Amino acid sequence: MTARFDAIGLVVSDMSASVAFYRRLGLTFPEDSETQGHVEAELPGGLRLLLDTEDVVRSFHPDWKPPTTGGRTSLAVRCDTPEEVDTLYEELTTAGHHGELKPWNAFWGQRYAVILDPDGNGVDLFAPLPG
Numbered sequence: 001m002t003a004r005f006d007a008i009g010l011v012v013s014d015m016s017a018s019v020a021f022y023r024r025l026g027l028t029f030p031e032d033s034e035t036q037g038h039v040e041a042e043l044p045g046g047l048r049l050l051l052d053t054e055d056v057v058r059s060f061h062p063d064w065k066p067p068t069t070g071g072r073t074s075l076a077v078r079c080d081t082p083e084e085v086d087t088l089y090e091e092l093t094t095a096g097h098h099g100e101l102k103p104w105n106a107f108w109g110q111r112y113a114v115i116l117d118p119d120g121n122g123v124d125l126f127a128p129l130p131g
Contacts, residue, residue: 005047006047006048007040007047007048007049007050008043008047008048008049008050008075009049009050009051009052010049010050010051010052010117010119010121011052011053011054011057011064011066011119012051012052012053012054012118012119013053013054013066013118013119014118015033015034015035015036015037015039015051015053016034016035017118018051018117018118018119019033019034019039019051020034021092021097021117021118022041022049022051022117024088024091024092024095025077025088025123026077027041027043027049028041028042029041037052037053037055037056038050038051038052038053038056039051049075054066066119073121073122074114074121074122074123074124075121075122075123075124076123076124076126077123077124077125077126078126078127079111079125079126079127080127081127082103082105082111082127082128082129082130084127085103085111085112085113085125085126085127086103086111086113088125089102089103089113089115089125092115093115097115097116097117097118098115098116098120099113099114099115099116100114100115100116100122101113101114103125105129106126109128109129110126110127110128110129111126111127111128111129112124112125112126113125113126
């Protein structure tokens with residue numbers, strides 16, 4: 001038997017809001033995902049992003065409670081250009097999502113920003129800087 005990394009799972013408070021957020025980042029979910037308790041989107045390289053509602057998690061783990069602090073998990077989305085980082089950040093914050101870190105030219109050679117998904121998970125937006 002060989003174990004292999006297969007998926008990233010997130011527990012969400014509002015499936016509709018989460019599906020809409022991740023669709024804006026280019027992920028494809030099946031039609032009617034907004035009304036489901038569990039949905040999956042294929043990621044590049046064959047990995048999957050799994051979203052489960054709090055009710056689904058409680059169905060098999062009745063004592064589960066959402067964490068009260070965040071900031072230890074993030075997903076990263078590579079953009080094609082530095083300008084796309086700015087555009088996507090603006091689009092998401094205009095739609096009401098919390099911008100944690102405005103776009104800036106990071107010393108490690110990327111245009112970089114952080115936005116929070118509807119449940120407070122960090123999503124890094126980045127693109128290589130020219131040169």
